[in-house]
Amino acid sequence: MSEDKHDALWNPREAQADEELRRLQTQLAPFGLRARGRGEWTPRAIAREQRRRWPRFVAAALAASLLLVALNSYRLAWQDGAAWRVHGDAGASGVAQLRSGDWLQTGADQSFDIDVARIGRVTLSPGSRLQLVETRRAHHRVRLDSGHMRARIWAPPGYFGVDSDSAEVVDLGCDFDIWKAGDGSGRVYVRSGWIEYRVARRDVLLPAGYELRFDDSHPAAPLRPDASPEFAAAVLSLQQQLDERHERAALSANAERIANLARQVDVYTLLYLLSQRPALADSALYPRLAQALGVRADDAAHRAAWAQGDIAAINRWWDAYPSQPKRWWSNWPDILR
Structure with a gap:
C-alpha cells in the first residue's frame, strides 16, 4: 500500500497541523506506552514485558491448580449419614431427601433423579424400588430391589456401589444401567468406563459397550447386546x-x-x-x-x-x-x- 504524503496519518508535519488529530493525541496520551513507563515496543522492551508477565502466569496457573484440587476435595468429601437430595417428576413435586435405610419406590408413571452425595446422580425408572444402604466419604452404597436404575458417577474406583443379596456392582468411574427382577436375576450394561461385578470369590470386570447377565448365584460371560x-x-x-x-x-x-x-x-x-x-x-x-x-x-x-x-x-x-x-x-x- 503506498503512503499519501499529504495524509496526516502518514506525515508528522501534517499531523501537527491537524487540530482534530492533536486533540485526539492529547486525549489518548495517558494510555500510551510512555505514559505507563513502558517506552517503545522495541524487541528489548517486548522481552522485558514477557519476563515481567512470566511470574504472573506461573502464579495464576498455581492458583488455578490449587483451586481445582480444593474443589475436587470438597466434591469427594461427605459427612457420614448425610441425606441425598431427590428430585421428582411425573407427579412427584418438589425436592425430597433420602437417608440411610430409607426406601424409594416409583409408581408406574414416576421417575426420580437422586444426587449421589456430590459425585454423581442415579435415575430411578418407573416401577422400581431402591434403598440407600450407607453413605459416607469414599463409600456410598444403594440396593436395587427391583426395576431399573442408571448411575452416572465420576469418582475414584469403589466410591459407589449397588448391593444385592449375594453380589455387588462396584463403580470404577462410569455410566451404567442395572435391571433387576424380583427373583434376583438381571443384567448390567456399561455405557462408558468400567464396573466390577463381585459375587462370592469371583470378580468380573465389565467395560463400556458390554452387558453382563446374572442370577442369584453367578454371572454369565460379558457379551455385547447386539451379539448374534x-x-x-x-x-x-x-x-x-x-x-x-x-x-x-x-x-x-x-x-x-x-x-x-x-x-x-x-x-x-x-x-x-x-x-x-x-x-x-x-x-x-x-x-x-x-x-x-x-x-x-x-x-x-x-x-x-x-x-x-x-x-x-x-x-x-x-x-x-x-x-x-x-x-x-x-x-x-x-x-x-
Whole structure:
C-alpha cells in the first residue's frame, strides 16, 4: 500500500497541523506506552514485558491448580449419614431427601433423579424400588430391589456401589444401567468406563459397550447386546461345559465355533473367556483374540505361558485392550449427560 504524503496519518508535519488529530493525541496520551513507563515496543522492551508477565502466569496457573484440587476435595468429601437430595417428576413435586435405610419406590408413571452425595446422580425408572444402604466419604452404597436404575458417577474406583443379596456392582468411574427382577436375576450394561461385578470369590470386570447377565448365584460371560444368538449360545454352552468339566475335545470344538462366530467388536468376550480359563489358550480362541487385539499370534512361549496361567503373559494382552479401568478420571463428560 503506498503512503499519501499529504495524509496526516502518514506525515508528522501534517499531523501537527491537524487540530482534530492533536486533540485526539492529547486525549489518548495517558494510555500510551510512555505514559505507563513502558517506552517503545522495541524487541528489548517486548522481552522485558514477557519476563515481567512470566511470574504472573506461573502464579495464576498455581492458583488455578490449587483451586481445582480444593474443589475436587470438597466434591469427594461427605459427612457420614448425610441425606441425598431427590428430585421428582411425573407427579412427584418438589425436592425430597433420602437417608440411610430409607426406601424409594416409583409408581408406574414416576421417575426420580437422586444426587449421589456430590459425585454423581442415579435415575430411578418407573416401577422400581431402591434403598440407600450407607453413605459416607469414599463409600456410598444403594440396593436395587427391583426395576431399573442408571448411575452416572465420576469418582475414584469403589466410591459407589449397588448391593444385592449375594453380589455387588462396584463403580470404577462410569455410566451404567442395572435391571433387576424380583427373583434376583438381571443384567448390567456399561455405557462408558468400567464396573466390577463381585459375587462370592469371583470378580468380573465389565467395560463400556458390554452387558453382563446374572442370577442369584453367578454371572454369565460379558457379551455385547447386539451379539448374534448363535455366538451368545456358544459362549453359554462353553461356560456350562467348563463348569461341568467336559472333555478337552468338546471344549475345543465349542471354542473353535466361538472363534469363527466372533466379530472384531466381541474382543472383550474372548479376552474374558481366555482369562477365566487360561487352558483355553490351546484352542482356536488364542489366535482369534490375537487378531482382534492386533498382537502376535505366533509367540509360542507366550501362548504356553498363558496356558499355564502366567499373570504376566495374560496382562500383556490385557494392556493391549483399548480402554483400561484405572483411567476413571477420563470419563468426566459422564457428569454432564
